[in-house]
Amino acid sequence: MDVADRIRRSFRALGDRPAIEFRGRWVNWQEVGRFADRLDTLLAEAGVAPDARIGLVARNRASHAAAMLALLAARRSISLVHPFLPAAALAAEVERLGAAALIADAEDWPPIAESCARIGCAGIALGEEPFLPRPVDGLEHATIVQAAHDGVIEILSSGTTGPPKRLPLPLHVLQRAVDSAPEGESADGPPPQINVWPLSGVGGLSLLAASGAQGAPLVLIEKFTAEALADAVRRHRPPMLGLPPAAIRMMLDADIPRAHLASVTAIYGGSAPLDPDIQERFERQYGIPIHWGLGATEFCGTIVRWTPAMRRAVGDAKRGSVGLPMPGVELRVIDPDDGSSIEDGREGLMQVRCPAIRPDWVATTDLIRIDADGYVYHLGRHDGAIMRGGFKIMPERVADALREHRAVRDAAVVGLPDERLGAVPAAMIELHDGAQADEAALLAHLRERLPSTHMPVRIAVADELPRTPSLKVSLAAVRAAMTETA
Structure with missing residues (x-):
């Protein structure tokens, strides 16, 4: 069973078990399944072909997470759109996207409806009350003609160095993120996942897909604050957290009580470098080990990481390292000027090969060095x-x-x-x-x-x-x- 099959199984088999929490309200898997059925019906009635591109202005809200799970389960082609764009820029992005259907929150529709009408795109509105999707007045039918986009998910880069870029991910690439996600099980089912990542980016997409495939409850935080995260952890007691480096710094700055994080046995991350001093301060203050890593959007997640076993083996001897390559991942270091191989521990450009995703070596703009024991040190971006x-x-x-x-x-x-x-x-x-x-x-x-x-x-x-x-x-x-x- 691939990720789409497993998400559909969660819709059918998990009934009234909790699925998604947003603003203190839970929806269960049966409700998410009904949402998916309704969305399928609306797209069919709008004349949207099964292989057509569908745009989703993805906010960290329950109805948006349900829409993404429904589209993944149906193997639809999804193009994600950041919701934080100014109104004029959002309208321009929608028109440029040229999707057969666009799904967006009711509050986002006023500035973009005209753009959708101009290109012949069907419109579907989302809300939390009522939870089910509904057609946008005047945009019930798609008239746009487009080439097939079968099974491709277009995600957005983070936009740290410039405008976000669209990166196509076939479903089998997302499968790698789901397969590598840590799982846990108890008598009551998998433990809850707390998501602080934007659903429009690879971190949020990967966590949501893993949650749907595992049937794990997902707690959505729309706008990160240290206090909101600590409250969610205190209420749901997850054993693990995935956080960006800024969140770890903000937890320290807010001086969150240690007792609020008592359930957490490990923190994972890797979206950007983590200052070793910040890591040491956090581990000393909260007694929670941080297992950092290095991710690559092209491979839909982590490619280098620390594990508890590695920490036990080397302790703090590899301070500043992002760990060892994951199983099935090969790395090499290349001279940025002449392309020659570097094998003596000096810094250079990282190239990655992961046969489960693609057979060739993939060039990156990340600068790394690899020590004699194989541990990887991330030194920044060469393109910066x-x-x-x-x-x-x-x-x-x-x-x-x-x-x-x-x-x-x-x-x-x-x-x-x-x-x-x-x-x-x-x-x-x-x-x-x-x-x-x-x-x-x-x-x-x-x-x-x-x-x-x-x-x-x-x-x-x-x-x-x-x-x-x-x-x-x-x-x-x-x-x-x-x-x-x-």
Whole structure:
């Protein structure tokens, strides 16, 4: 049984067992199954072919999760759309997508209905009360003619470095994420999963698909706060959590009581690098081990990871590593300039091969090094390198040095165009509550740690660094802000 078969089995077999919680209200698997049947009927009545592309403006809400599970179970072709776009940009994206049907929350329809009508796209509205989907007035029928998109899920990149990109994932690639998801079972069924990831991205999609395939209850958090997560953990007592690095930092900053996380025996993550100092502080304060990893969207999830057995074997000897390649995954390191293989522990570009997904080697823009024991260290993104008059600067190296200052909570570094040097680094920082630091003191701090070529031309202080829905720092937003004030 593949992921679609297993989700359909959950609809049929799990009845009144809890499926999705949103804002304190549960819907059960029988209700999700009825939702799926109703959605199938609406699409058929709208004349949407079984292999047609269907757009979904995916919010972290129960009806949206049910819609995604229904489309996966029916092996529909899904194109996900981020819901946080401004109204005009959302309308333009809908028109550009050209889907045969668009599914969106009732509150999202006013600015996009005209775009759907213009391209002949059928419209389906979602809401929590009532829970079942319903047609949008005037958009009951699809007239658009399009090529087949059989079985492909188009997800969106996080958009940390620029506009989100559409990445096609066949269903068998999503199957890998489901197969590698940790499972647990008790007399009452699988333990609940708490989701803080956007459903429109690979993290949220993978967790939702695994939950549907395993029949695990899923708790949705629409907008992350440390307090909302701690409340969900306290109420549902999950044994494991999957979190982005910013969430771990925010839990520490909020000083969440240790007792609220008492059920959690391990935390997993890998959407972005985790500062080793933050990891040590969290593990010391809460007594919960963090098993970090490295993911790749093309492979729908984690490719390198820590496991409890690895931590027992090496302890803290591999501080800063993201672990070992997962079974069935091969890595190699390539010189970014000439493409030659690097086998002596030096840094280079990561290439990945996972025969279960595709037989060839896949190039990435991730910089890594692999030590003599095979442990992988993630060193940033090569495509983010700043070339300053012939000197290559890795932004994360400068950001890491800024975070070492006692007043700095977080930092982001971007390259700004420079007529003479090509590009120069600029930094934006977020300070700890009540802390102060002027630019001169921060530059003096950096001069003790970095070459002169790495000095930022400017350091701006923000109340909060701009972030994507997955809580990564939005480098595109940082760059735009720094450019406007240059």
